[in-house]
Amino acid sequence: MTHSFTRAPFPARGPYAAAETWEDEFVPDDTMYNGQTVMLIDDSIAVRRVIEASFQRANLPTTTFPDGLAAIQALSKGEVGVPAVLLLDIELPRMKGYEVARLLKSHAGFEHTKIVMLTGNDGVLNKVHSRWVGACDFIAKPFRVSDLISVVSALLRQTPPDRGSGGGSDDPPDTL
Amino acid sequence: MANGSTFKSNGSVFSGRLDEFRLVELLQMVGLQPNTGALHLHQDNGRTGLIYFDTGALVSCAELDTEALTLGHVLQQLGYANATQIAHAFQQQTQDPLGKRIGERLVDLGIIDQDRLIYALKMQALWTARELGLWREGMYEFHPGERLAPDSASPRIDSTHAIMEMLRYEHEWESLEPYLRDGMRTRLMMAAQAPLDHQLLFDPRAWLIISKVNTQQTVRRIATTLRLPELDVARMVEPLIQQGLLIPVGAAGGPGLPEEAERLSMRNFDLFTLLIGMEQDWLKKKTPMSQLIALAEFINSTMRSLEESCQLTGLTLAPDTLNVILGREGLVGVENYRFRVEHNRIDTDEFTAFCKQVFDGSRGAIGASKSFYDRCSDILERALGAAFESINARIASPLERAQNQEAWEALFLTFRGEQAPAG
Numbered sequence: 001m002t003h004s005f006t007r008a009p010f011p012a013r014g015p016y017a018a019a020e021t022w023e024d025e026f027v028p029d030d031t032m033y034n035g036q037t038v039m040l041i042d043d044s045i046a047v048r049r050v051i052e053a054s055f056q057r058a059n060l061p062t063t064t065f066p067d068g069l070a071a072i073q074a075l076s077k078g079e080v081g082v083p084a085v086l087l088l089d090i091e092l093p094r095m096k097g098y099e100v101a102r103l104l105k106s107h108a109g110f111e112h113t114k115i116v117m118l119t120g121n122d123g124v125l126n127k128v129h130s131r132w133v134g135a136c137d138f139i140a141k142p143f144r145v146s147d148l149i150s151v152v153s154a155l156l157r158q159t160p161p162d163r164g165s166g167g168g169s170d171d172p173p174d175t176l
Numbered sequence: 177m178a179n180g181s182t183f184k185s186n187g188s189v190f191s192g193r194l195d196e197f198r199l200v201e202l203l204q205m206v207g208l209q210p211n212t213g214a215l216h217l218h219q220d221n222g223r224t225g226l227i228y229f230d231t232g233a234l235v236s237c238a239e240l241d242t243e244a245l246t247l248g249h250v251l252q253q254l255g256y257a258n259a260t261q262i263a264h265a266f267q268q269q270t271q272d273p274l275g276k277r278i279g280e281r282l283v284d285l286g287i288i289d290q291d292r293l294i295y296a297l298k299m300q301a302l303w304t305a306r307e308l309g310l311w312r313e314g315m316y317e318f319h320p321g322e323r324l325a326p327d328s329a330s331p332r333i334d335s336t337h338a339i340m341e342m343l344r345y346e347h348e349w350e351s352l353e354p355y356l357r358d359g360m361r362t363r364l365m366m367a368a369q370a371p372l373d374h375q376l377l378f379d380p381r382a383w384l385i386i387s388k389v390n391t392q393q394t395v396r397r398i399a400t401t402l403r404l405p406e407l408d409v410a411r412m413v414e415p416l417i418q419q420g421l422l423i424p425v426g427a428a429g430g431p432g433l434p435e436e437a438e439r440l441s442m443r444n445f446d447l448f449t450l451l452i453g454m455e456q457d458w459l460k461k462k463t464p465m466s467q468l469i470a471l472a473e474f475i476n477s478t479m480r481s482l483e484e485s486c487q488l489t490g491l492t493l494a495p496d497t498l499n500v501i502l503g504r505e506g507l508v509g510v511e512n513y514r515f516r517v518e519h520n521r522i523d524t525d526e527f528t529a530f531c532k533q534v535f536d537g538s539r540g541a542i543g544a545s546k547s548f549y550d551r552c553s554d555i556l557e558r559a560l561g562a563a564f565e566s567i568n569a570r571i572a573s574p575l576e577r578a579q580n581q582e583a584w585e586a587l588f589l590t591f592r593g594e595q596a597p598a599g
Binding site: 044045046047048049050052053054056057120141142143144145146 | 448452453455456457459576580582590
């Protein structure tokens with residue numbers, strides 16, 4: 001399987017809950033996002049593991065992929081739903097993050113998906129390029145995990161769960 | 177297995193509901209075979225219990241609750257130590273949070289001996305297990321292979337012994353349960369006025385209990401202050417409730433850790449942000465020498481973050497913490513070179529000079545350089561892992577511990593240039 005789905009198993013409550021991690025500043029409850037999911041595409045296994053774990057502690061359902069093609073494949077097969085927020089590394093193998101963003105944004109199903117670009121290169125050109133391909137935010141690595149959770153939580157609150165596929169529909173986008 | 181049970185097993189983890197499969201039955205299943213792993217119990221109200229097994233023997237049992245039974249409670253209830261002595265040992269803990277555990281400190285201070293420590297740890301596990309055995313609802317999940325950090329003082333309790341004690345306790349608790357519904361965490365208060373027909377003549381021990389109710393509130397705390405086993409105190413409390421002198425007013429505590437353990441826990445240590453920063457630094461290091469120096473610097477930055485994290489909770493990291501970690505793991509140097517470590521920092525200038533000397537000395541001999549790089553990076557990586565491990569051992573939640581370890585192991589894959597397995 002090329003993706004993982006971080007659910008909220010029984011330990012993600014009580015003493016395991018996000019309130020007891022360092023992400024104290026924002027602790028969403030289990031139902032806050034009404035099934036909206038976050039997708040991360042990053043070739044770094046360390047980043048994927050860190051985000052899976054920290055988002056799970058914050059009760060943010062997350063799918064992760066090592067590259068854009070794996071994500072597109074899973075989306076087209078309906079293995080994962082269209083995410084409300086996509087965290088996208090720019091330097092990806094097989095297909096650059098910009099191309100992934102442009103491709104996804106050209107699909108109607110992704111109209112409401114908020115794309116946040118992640119990169120280790122904090123240059124102005126990267127920011128401009130990110131805007132061109134439809135990204136709404138840009139986060140430079142290394143980032144503070146708590147900052148990333150705050151950004152994603154704010155974006156999820158902006159995205160109504162009942163609006164289009166950005167609300168976490170499980171229907172595969174049929175033209176991908 | 178009970179009919180209609182949600183018990184399921186996929187070969188690695190089994191889980192189900194406690195109303196269908198009770199703890200005492202689970203213990204029979206897990207403990208009567210040479211299983212190693214952890215049994216997690218969880219209730220909807222957030223209460224969590226953890227029981228660790230090592231080759232079939234119960235080695236630890238704890239509840240993640242602010243009013244959980246601690247070693248300090250047990251030592252006082254057994255009359256082995258008093259509150260002042262335990263406070264003194266705890267004060268030492270705050271000066272060296274990654275060093276010895278509180279029981280070992282009490283042994284070092286000559287307050288208890290090793291036998292008493294092991295007996296008290298055994299009682300702590302047994303008394304907690306018998307209380308968890310009373311749970312009638314909630315979930316259980318067995319995690320094979322999950323272990324606690326190694327501890328020389330871990331008791332080993334035969335599962336049959338634990339099962340017999342749980343059954344005996346359950347039987348005895350039947351008569352106490354109507355009065356102490358929340359077990360040893362039951363909060364008590366004095367009746368606003370004495371019952372009219374009560375002559376107010378008390379057994380001296382009953383008076384002792386009454387005199388502690390206002391300040392200590394729970395059965396467990398009263399027992400600890402009186403230095404009496406809590407079951408004995410529960411037995412003494414029961415008639416006082418029956419007579420209308422004391423009133424049970426719900427349960428104290430909630431999900432979390434007891435106050436002292438909470439202060440010593442490393443939960444606010446931001447490991448993930450540290451790992452993300454390390455990866456970004458690593459990707460900029462292109463030469464073998466710069467990578468080795470980066471690894472040494474990562475150890476230093478981990479210790480620096482740890483110091484900052486300790487300061488936030490009023491703890492002080494002992495200046496020899498890194499030396500102790502490296503020494504314990506046998507990672508004090510590479511070949512004939514010993515890392516110079518002062519105040520929890522590796523002297524990276526000296527280490528850089530050493531690396532330069534080795535790489536310059538083996539100029540042209542690619543095999544020798546690579547061999548040195550492999551040995552050195554292995555030692556530094558293990559040292560960094562040992563530092564993470566020491567911090568992780570202070571995290572109460574096994575789920576968080578496992579996630580932390582998975583995250584740093586993923587980073588180590590990057591260090592080794594290995595292809596990451598998919599999500």
